[in-house]
Amino acid sequence: MDIGTIQSVDIDEQMRTAYLDYAMSVIVARALPDARDGLKPVHRRILYAMHDMGIRANSAYKKSARIVGEVLGKYHPHGDMAVYDAMARMAQDFSMRYPLVDGQGNFGSIDGDAPAAMRYTEARLNAFSEELLADIDMDTVDFIDNFDGTLKEPVVLPSRLPNLLLNGSSGIAVGMATNIPPHNLTELASAINYLIDHYDTIEDVTVEDLMNFVPGPDFPTGGIIVGREGIIQAYGSGRSRLTVRGMARIEEVKGGRYNIIITEIPYQINKAGLIERIAELVRDGKIDQISDLRDESDRRGMSIVIELKRGAQPRKVLNQLYKFTPLQSTFSVQMLALVDNEPRLLPLKRALHLFIEHRQVVIERRSRFELDKARARAHILEGLLIALSNLDAVIQTIRQSPDAETARARLVERFKLTELQAQAILDMQLRRLAALERQKIDEEYQEVRNRISYLEDLLASPQKILALIKDEMQKLSEKYGDPRRTRIAADAREDFSEEDLVADEPVLITLTARGYIKRVDATAYRSQNRGGRGVSGQEVREEDEVSLLLAARTLHTLLFFSDRGKVYSLKAHQIPEANRSDRGIPAINVLNLEGNERITAAVAVPDFERASFCTMATSQGRIKRVALSEFASVRPSGLIAITLEEGDRLGWARLTSGNDHVLLVTANGQALRFEENQVRVMGRQAAGVTGISLENGDRVASMEIVEPGGNLLVVTEKGYGKQTPLEEYPLRNRAGGGVMTINQKALKEIGQVASARVVQPADDIALISANGQTVRLKVSQIPVTGRASRGVRLMGVGDGDSVASIARLPTEQ
Template sequence: MTTKPILPGDGPIEPVEFRTALEERYLAYALSTIMNRALPDVRDGLKPVHRRILYAMRELRLNPEGGYIKCAKIVGEVMGDYHPHGNQAIYDALARLAQDFAVRYPLVDGQGNFGNIDGDNPAAERYTEARMTETAALILEGIDEDTVEFRPNYDGRVEEPVVLPAAFPNLLANGASGIAVGMATNIPPHNVDELCAALLHLIKHPNATIEKLVEMVPGPDFPTGGVIVEPRDAILEAYKTGRGGFRVRARWSKEDTARGGYQIVVTEIPYGVQKAKLVEKIAELMSDKKLPFLGDVRDESAEEIRLVLEPKTRVVDPVLLMESMFRASELEVRVGLNMNVLSAGQVPNVLDLRDVLWQWLEHRIEVLVRRSTHRLKKIEHRLEVLDGYLIAYLNIDEVIRIIRREDDPKAKLIAKFKLSDVQAEAILNLRLRSLSRLEEVEIRSEHDKLSKERRELKQLLKSEELQWEHVSNEVKTTREAYSKKTAIGRRRSTFADAPEVEVDLATALVEKEPVTVILSEKGWVRTLKGHQDDLSKLDFKQGDALKRAIKALTTDKLVLLTTNGKFFTLEANALPGGRGHGEPVRLMIDLEENHDIVEVFVHDPSRKLLVASTAGYGFIVPEEEVIASTRKGKQVLNVSEPDEARVCVPAEGDYVATVGDNRKLLVFKIDEVNEMTRGKGVILQRFKDGSLSDVRVFKKSDGLTWVDSAGREFTLAWGEMRDWVGERAQAGRVVPRGFPRSNSFGPRF
């Protein structure tokens, strides 16, 4: 069988440029996605599918105080009348509105299995039932009082609301997320009590700054709780621009276990994280050896979340363990903020916090005006009817006669009593039992009541101030219902600053204990448990003696300066124990035979050091710059033989004192000494003969101190040392009386 080709002129075929056709059709698709699927309306905070679900549930009379019906029935109603899409998409949207771990203030009250925080799906729609919550009823409140516009549904059979009245600030309270064509939205949930406080402030001060509003709305409030660790200035910037994000961490606590151990218990996980996948991911990271501090993870959750994390060893700091967990797993996530919404249901744009709140208030004013106008029309119609009734009661006999005798009683009544068509129709429809005297009294009472209400409504419609007062009272009522004192209103997410912790694997797994490091004159090193004060009983090899005893912790680093100007680094926990005489330092560092150790001390990265050679040259170096990463050490002070590195002291003070072998002392300002990371340095004190013996940095207010051979401490006050104060590179003067014969100021660290 052959197919006849389509030729020009055969039927209604129009040639169209492919690019033009593609642009037009893609634009139509993009607009449809933006307007009718992905972006929420700033007024009610709902996307079309959610709006249609709530409206269909209202039409089914699924009020909060009523009974439940099958979700399949609701989904069928939504799909058949309002939302011509797949039933699974509708049911997924309906189920999410019922999940208290996904929605801060659920709009659907579900009965049955609606999924869980582990990521399990809800049961099929034929097994679950639902009705509206009080929050949903609040969003729909007044919809039958001409408060919003309606439009024909997709096939024109029925009408659906364009937007809901929304007496509840749903957009920020429950948040929203969606991806359209070329744009997306992501709004985290917030606390209604805080939102209402900001709304009331905005009503009172329409020009309120975002800084002031953020004081009342400090950040999101997630249904799953957690701790928000985003800096305040970043949060403020996000609310100012409508774009940003929030770092959210799991909430955890430390529980002590037997034998001095502990475990971490996680009770809240970040918003949007599925617990089962989180545990699975942590276990995977452990097997990949990417969580060196973690020994085990267990999920002991029942109704409440309880994840147990066990450290690899009890010496691991819990804060350090959790910081490593936050960096590697979804125990910390970043929740984005992109307040891209539809203004007036038409214009997609990114709004700041103030604009979102203000546009909701404007919507509430419009709802109030429409509702009041609708009510006014009803009252005026009723008053017209009541006026007709009163005329009938005053002329009851004549009215009865006309109805009984006249062929066209309606026309006769209108002509006789100057009635309107509405009034005449109402009189003709009166029941005989309503013609009692009591009914007349009730009508007059109703007339007076409605007349008063009419006056109030007219005043309300004329006065903008009264309208804002009315909206303000509505917001106050909502705030009371969702107060932080209530179970649903209390804030679940809290704020904290993330601790600044450096994750150092080498020290994290070391038990933190006090030790005393013993270094002998011949370079043997060992550690004694605890901080020892009595060192008189220490035993050394024949001909050896104590050189330095340093009180440290097993987690500390020890820094050594040698006579060749090199610095070496040792870990305190790697040093040999106190039994025996220890081990030679030369086995741990590459130190030449002709050089020796000058100084050893505990590393303090925040400190600066003054280093100097026997030639009198020296400079200041930040202590973090002297740490050596290998056993070869780090060359810091450059010396040429026969000179050697002689001194290393903390540079804590405003003056420097130097003394030479020639017993001459010089004092000068520390500002005259350069700060470097490596070099020879500048001349500190000049010597005709001999060399530099010792250096001390001190504060002018404290004076210059030294310790003699008997261990006594002497202090030379500033007023007494003027003879020795000069400038760097001078020769100095002979030391004061009583200065030690060793030409040393005493201990340096």
């Protein structure tokens, strides 16, 4: 019995060959996307099957089971769940930056819930995916046999959009994997157009050039990408690691407690898993300041509410969440895709260049297809025009012919026509012989000739093809483009910096004599008419009173000066935000103050490079100037800023340029103006020099820096105030007694000077009383008078109350 031929095989070589074949099959046919349309075979087959079924974005939904069956039966002989899972993912707006499938029903959730069974859900193509399939019936791409050779399927889609980068891709092949992050369409379109504009010198285009348009990935779930180094490396080499954080904000609730609200989480992070991880950390005691945790997410957006215990420091808890939970995670970029059926690692420029080359091929093939059809139509129209020009002879020839075949042959012979033209004449309806119909044929022929000329010119000019790609990208960007969702904290470090989450907004910082501090949105106090009682600005205990009111922005650095001559540094946003009427929290919670140490002065520093000096003044008239750079890095325990004499108190600090004029105002209504440079620059340990000579019982009430075009606003303890032009204050030498700045005979009636500020006409001011009443006024409402006037009532102050401080709110606030 013939049992066949026995062949000796080297098992080592056989295994190597078989495994290599298997590996390449997985790489090419399953795991890696094509660099041209950004799709794996299963996704491409799903979209093409839906297109073939006529399921468009404007048509009715079809059962998912029907679509899956179509894909399995015609193109993809694998498991039905593999196809359904792939289709479901293309419908998830938390997985795809621009979903390709419009799903109806339960297609899963960011909590990790699986989609409903395919018999329950429905789907159709998204308008976005129709752009990937556009012109597929115009010989723009190659087709190959399906698995059983009965049908044809596209090798790649025409893809008007750079889907590889738009929606990204992930997959694990044999010995390699891909993980491409999604991007923003508007940004990619701008980068593609930039490459087209510099196509002749494309080799000179750098990663930095492209990053002017594409600053980084844009995840569908938003979040924050920390730093630019990882992005630069990814775009330059195709491989990198990005640190991504969720977005959170801190809100104050009743009772002085705080909530952390998480509104965005990193891409591909399971929300339910994140909540479970936080709960686990609380149970294990690793995070001990959380009292409650709940998920309040709904159709309006994500909202994970973390309630903190009384006295908890919200920033510290947020740091712990970033450190111990997936709220901060990494995204490994591996931009691997198939180029000519071979896996290639693609930098950003190469990926965009491949898309441009793909579109060039598609437009060339589409144009040739259109040109062939246009030429064929022009050929027919030329025959019809010949027939219309010789209408009687043509009719006679046809009538005298015994059958259609003979008529066609006689027309070809007599009028020098082709077989196609003759057949078109025979097929022409009698109504086309009317004059109006003849005109339509003439017009159609001219249109077709113009189209032929345009297509021939387009095919002969690569630059015009590139211009057409650019025009298409611009229109698609306008049609589908949307704002970036993912924020990039370019200068942030991977270890958490809360500034990355803070909006730059105007705020008011208040501090009481007993050391309670808070931050309030500056817009919480609306402008009022002068003389009003104001609104409740702070809950103040009977034994406490407001001592300081400071205007700043959330990203400003605040320098706090204490009664012991020390300086402390803190970002404004690190002070917990509170409602207008809340008392705040003890300053010792945010500043490392020693026992019984009190803050007596503060200054907001927008930028340590914008000012040169910090000028300080004490209540006993001493003044000191220190280089601002001395306070650029203040350690948590504070630094010595000034040596104070016994009984003296540091009360004011201002930023100066070195060429400013200083104005000291006393409680009894004296004011002295002198040049800043009369005070030499001193070290931090120095005690300063005499700024103004005080009479017995007098004290300094304010120190200001003169501004061109400004006025000096003086406000008394009983709420009286007025403006005086700065020109009325003569320039004198330091250590003098100054000149009168208010009607000193009326001090018993109006009260001593509480504070003075240099203001501009367009500013607002905020006045706060010792009992916490606050009023906001427009400076333009306050009369401008001479130095010796008493002023008018600006704020109604009750019995036992007095004006404590003034904050200037510049125009931009």
